[in-house]
Amino acid sequence: MKISGAEIVVETLIEQDIKTIFGYPGATVIDIYDQLLKKNDRIEHVLTAHEQGAAHAADGYARATGEVGVVLATSGPGATNLVTGIATAHLDSVPLLAITGNVATDMIGSDAFQEIDITGVTLPITKHNFLVHDVEDLADTIREAIRIAKSGRPGPVLVDIPKDIQKQLCEFTPGPRIEKGSNPPAKDEDVKRAAGMIAEAGRPYIYFGGGAVRADAGDLITELADKIDAPIGCSMMGLSELPTDQPRFLGMQGMHGHYASSKAMAKSDLIIGVGVRFSDRATGNIDRFSAGARKIQIDIDQAELGKNVEIDLGAACDICDFLRKLIDTVEEKKNPNWMIKIEKLKAQEAEQELPDFLPEKAIKAVSNMIDTDTEIVTDVGQHQMWTAQYFEFKKKRTWISSGGLGTMGFGMGASIGASYGSGKRSVLFTGDGSFGMNLTELATAVTYNVPLTIIVFNNGVLGMVRQFQTLFYDKAYSNTTLNRKTDFVKLAESFGAKGFRAQNEEEFKKAFAEAYECEGPALIDLSIDKDSVVLPMMRPGGTFDKLILGEED
Amino acid sequence: MSKSNFVIAVYVENKYGVLTRVTSMFTRRGFNIDSLTVGETENPDYSRITISLSGTNSDRMQLLSQLKKLYNVRKVEVISAESGIKRELLLIKIRTTTETRAEIRDVIDIFRAKIIDYSTEAMCIEITGDTNKVDAFIDNMKPFGIIEMCRTGIVALERGPQSMLEK
Secondary structure (H helix, E strand, C coil): CCCEHHHHHHHHHHHHHEEEEEEEECCCHHHHHHHHCCCCCCCCCEEEECCCHHHHHHHHHHHCCCCCCEEEECCHHHHHHHHHHHHHHHHHCCCEEEEEEEHHHHHHCCCCCCCCCCCHHHHHHHEEEEEECHHHHHHHHHHHHHHHHCCCCCCEEEEEEEEEHCCCCEECCCCCCCCCCCCCCHHHHHHHHHHHHHHHCCCCEEEHHHHHHCCCCHHHHHHHHHCCEEEEEEEEEHCCCCCCCCCEEEECCCCCCCCHHHHHHCCCCEEEEECCCCCCHCCCCHHCCCCCCEEEEEECCHHHHCCCCCCCCECCCCCCHHHHHHHCCCCCCCCCCHHHHHHHHHHHHHHHCCCCHHHHHHHHHHHHCCCCCCEECCCCCCCHHHHHHHCCCCCCCCEEHHHHHHHCCCCHHHHHHHHHHHHCCCCEEEEEHHHHHHHHHHHHHHHCCCCCEEEEEEEECHHHHHHHHHHCCCCCCCCEECCCCHHHHHHHHHCCCEEECCCHHHHHHHHHHHHHCCCEEEEEEEEEECCCCCCCCCCCCCCCHHHHHCCCC | CCCCEEEEEEECCCCCCHHHHHHHHHHHCCCCCCEEEEEEEECCCEEEEEEEEEHHHHHHHHHHHHHHHHCCEEEEEEEEEEEEEEEEEEEEEEEEHHHHHHHHHHHHHCCCEEEEEEECCCCEEEEEHHHHHHHHHHHHHHCHHHHHHHCCCEEEEEECCCCCCCC
C-alpha cells in the first residue's frame, strides 16, 4: 500500500525502535506532526519550548542510552535553532538524527518564506547530511542516516525533507533495525608494539576519554591497568566510565583536572591514550606537553591519531578489541617506584582540600543522597568543573556534559532528554549564567512532569570568565557581573515547578532531600560566593609543571 | 617540519554537492590548496578530484584521514612522485609585434606548445605539461607581455595497467 512521505518518516522511526523524539512544529513539518498524532501510541513526541532545547534533549537522551537521539524541526528558523545542539553533539561524538522540513522542491533556492539551506549550514558540524530529492529514497535515507550516526565514531546526521516529498505517496515496507556496524579489529603488529613499549616503560599512565565511554571499555581499562601496574586518568568526557573510588583511578586531568592525575600524566614515560583526542584543554601547551613520554593512541577514528600531539604508535580500530588483545599479549609487570610516587601525589592532593568549600560540600552531599544510577547533567562553567572534580560517580554513563563545544544552555534540554532516556530522575547542576540561557525549558519539564532536580549555583557572576579576569586580566570584570534581580525560586514557581532556596550546606541538604522526592521538576537556588574559583588550574597554553593551586599563585 | 608538494587523487560519488563537501572540509581544517580539478572518470558513478597542495607529512596524513571520513568519498590516494604522471593545461594570450613574433614562435617550438588563435597584436597559445614545464613557459613569455592566462590545475594518473578504483 502506498503511504505519504510524512507517514514514511514516522514509520521508519518506529521501525528503527525510536520510542521518543523531541521537536517543535512549523509549516514545513505539519504533515509529519499529523502522522505523529495518529501514531502516538507507538512513538512519543516531546514538545520543547525552543528547538535548541529539543536538540539538546535528543543529545541528552542519546548520551544516557547510547541509542540515537532524534530531533524534529521546521525549516528556516526552526532548522537554524538546531545548529548549536547539532554542533554540541558533533564535538562530543553523540549519535543524533536531526530531521528538518524544508520548502517544496520547486521553491528551493528562491528565498521562499522560512527557506534556509540547512544542509549547507550544517555541513561542517554533521557527520553527514542529506537533502531528500525523491520520496522513493526517503525511508532508506533515514535508515542510512541512523546507520551513519551510530556506527564507527558516532555523530550527528541531518536529513532535510522538502514539504512536497512529505506529501507524495510511495510504497513502504518496514525493514530490520539497523545495528552498529562492526569496527575494524586491532592489528596484531600494533598490539605487539604496544606490549613492547609497555615492557620498556617504568611509569605507564592510561588516559581515556569519551571514546572509551562510547565503547564501554572501562572494565578492560581496569584489567589492563592491573596487569601493567599503571594509574588511570581521564579527560572530562571520560568521566563515569570508571567509579570515582576505583583505587587506580586518579580522576580527570587537564586544565581543571585533579592534581594527582595531571601531575602523574606529566611525569609518566608512557601515555596510553584510549579514545581521547588530546584536546588543548587536556594538554595545555602542545609543544611542551609530556615531552618526556612516549605515546600510544587507540581510537576508532584514524584522523584523531596524532592530530593534536605527536604519537609513537597509533591504532585506528575497535578500542575493546585492542585492549583485549593487549591484555592477552602484554607481560604482567610491577612498577613499585612509580606507584609510590602516585601515592605521594594523591597525598599531596588530599592536603590541598579547601576547608568549607560550599560547592564541594553541595556536590558531595548530592553524591551521597541519590541513587547511584542517577544521570548527572551539567551546563558549562565553574559548576561544571566542580561537579567533574567532586562528584563521586559509581555507575557508567551517568555523566552528561558538553565537553568539546562547551555549550552554556546545554543543561536544561539535556537533562530532560536524560530523564526520558533513563526513565528516572536526573540531577542538573547549573549556574545562574548557563541556566539563564535556556531556562524556558522549565516549561517543558513542568508540562511533561519530568523528574528533574535542578541545582543553580547562584553567584551573580559569570564565574568562569570572571576567574580568568581575576587571574589574568587584573580583576577588570568586563561584563561578567550579572546585576540581575531574578528570583529563581519564584521563577520556578511561576513555571509550575517547586522552588527551594539554600545559603549553606545544612539548608542545601534539607532542600535537596525534599526536591529529590518531588514528583516532577524542582529547583534549588544555592547562593555561593562570587569569588569561588576552580582549582587547580593550568594557565591556558601552560604546562602541568606549573599548576595554579591557590589564590596566592 | 619541512613542507613538500604532493598530489592526491580522490574518487567521489558523482552527485550534487559532493565537491562542496570536499572543499568545505579543506576550509574548515585549514588546508591550503594549490590546485584542484574535478571531472568525469571511466565510471559514470564517480568523479575524480585531483588536489595539489604543499604541507608537512602530518598535514598529508591528516588530509588523507579526513578525506576518507567523508561519506561520498570512495577512494583516496597519493600520486607518488616516481610513478605518477602529472599534467596541466595552460591557455595564455601574449602581446605580439612584428619584431617579437618570430622569437615567440621559437619558444613555442622549443616547448612544443601550440598557437590556437592569431591576430596582428596577440596570439593565444596552448601548452600541456607538468607544472615545472608550464611555469618555465610562462617565465619565457613574461618579457613579451602576458595579456591574460588560465591554468587548469593538475590532473594525474599512476603509471601501470590497473585503475585506482580497482586497486
